[in-house]
Amino acid sequence: MDPDNGVSTLEPATSGGTKSLRSSALSHRWGTAFLLTPPLLWFFVLYVSSLVLMLITAFWSLNGFTGNVTHQLTGANFHQIASGSYPAIIGRTVLLAALVTVTDAIIAFPFAYVMARVATQRAQRLLLVAVLLPLWASYLAKIYAWISILERGGALNWTFQHLGLPSPNLGFTNGAMWLTFSYIWLPYMIVPLFGALERIPGSLLDASSDLGASSWWTFRHVIVPLALPGLVAGSIFTFSLTLGDYVTPLLVGGANSTLIGNAIYQNLLDGGNLPLAAALSTVPIAIMVAYLLVAKRFGAFESL
């Protein structure tokens, strides 16, 4: 850096200048405080404090007789989560979230690449609209659309029959959940990936081929590492959205399709066991924190 560029030209010439400068700095500070107060209030009062309250609730318990909440700290809820059907539910949820994330990454990468680096500006805008438009449609409408595709007499079975293939019968299975989730969350993977790929300067790709690299080498050693922050951002969406969802399993899932979200829902509304529901809610939070730490470890946020 050129040291000359850092020279301050704000040196006040007179004491009057100093005064006005100081008062303008003061009002500037008040303005900043004024602007920051509402979002900070919102963040701490509504968001952080409710999270903390939930964490405390997780250590309370339910009196079996009265059905009242006992305000005494105990780890019983977590014992309960570690036994019975809960580990299988948690395992299923994480596996499904991971599968959906990988599926979306595989579909989104070539799509985002074409959008960012191949398509003309016009085509790019059209593709972006095509990606974002489904987000305007109701989430439930999209799930019902998938039901009508996947059910016994649906479009998928019909197509397979007419091709002379055995019916996949995917309706109301974990496979149906995987397809539906992958479809619904796909835009959340495409958009950040598109952003990351679009930001890669074209000269880097020129430089790579100039240094003798084939397209495949450039893809592996330049494009993928530089798109990694976008991939991680997208995967945070797809992973956490799957982790917390309870509607899709209810509608397209089958007998063995209970996810963490459904378990929380059942304890909250059917069982009325608020402490256990709160304890269950800490599981996806803990998984996401672990996921972010691993992503950070792999340098996913370094070039952000």
Place this chain on the structure above:
Amino acid sequence: MSQSAVEVREVVKRFGDNVVVNGVSLDILTGEFFTMLGPSGSGKTTLLRMIAGFEAPDAGSIFLQGEDVTARPAHLRPVNTVFQDYALFPHMDVVANVEYGLRVRKVARKERRERAQRALDMVQLKGLESRRPAQLSGGQRQRVALARAIVNEPAVLLLDEPLGALDLKLRQEMQVELKAIQRRVGITFIYVTHDQEEAMAMSDRIAIMNGGVIEQIGAPRDVYEHPATPFVARFIGTSNILDRGGKRWSLRPERLRLSLVDAPPTGDDRAPGQIQDVVYLGMMTRYIVHLDSGADLVVVRTNEGSDALSARHAPGDRVMVSWHERDAVVMDHALI
């Protein structure tokens, strides 16, 4: 092996309806420091990118060391490029950037390290091996880009305005250094710039481009002393262009002398006129003289102590402008 490192034959490049390079032919000799000089939009960078293989010509062909490479993709050409924005890989440290080309070509790790060390030595970047590009200054990034290119020992090194982003002082230092490195490694350099002083300071030969064609090719002294076209005369330094006897002449301002109108003739060419403007510039003084024949001439005189006359001329004075016959250069084609 052929004497030419690069041959460009009748190359044409269009972008839409815009003809950016219009039938250019060039011979660049092995080991030469060759500069393509021109204003922006003159086609110099496009020509460089075609030699590198980033753009394909619409017509014509390009030979590297006697081999036709017109259809060959960039990664299979024995050339390397120093980019204007350096194009360093932001996710790799300095050594990884410099070793990139060697890693692509599967050079063994030990040899890679040694060659990268030597290249970093040459550009004086020892000790910064594990820095990321974002942690380097502009000048240091420029050196990494240079090391990353020369470590591959290319037949030809292409430099696209490599000093454009540096401040003046650093740019002048790097000019000297680049020239020294070129002499040391003996690689053919093709250098693109819009800065005529930079071109003069470093080049063995300069091609002056304008509007997609080459106006003149020659050594710095040739193009300055014998500009072939009015464009060259004005782009390299400044020049007075005079139409006389059906020909177009170039007269350099510093080759003109001023004397009083009644001074005895010296046998040189001369023309009477009146001083319009005097600009004192410290090292020299610039005069604008309106000739009786109608043209305006720029005259530059260095402010030597002995040149007592320079102090005497003032706007409105009648003067005689004179010059040696050999300093008036007739320019070709343009008018005839």
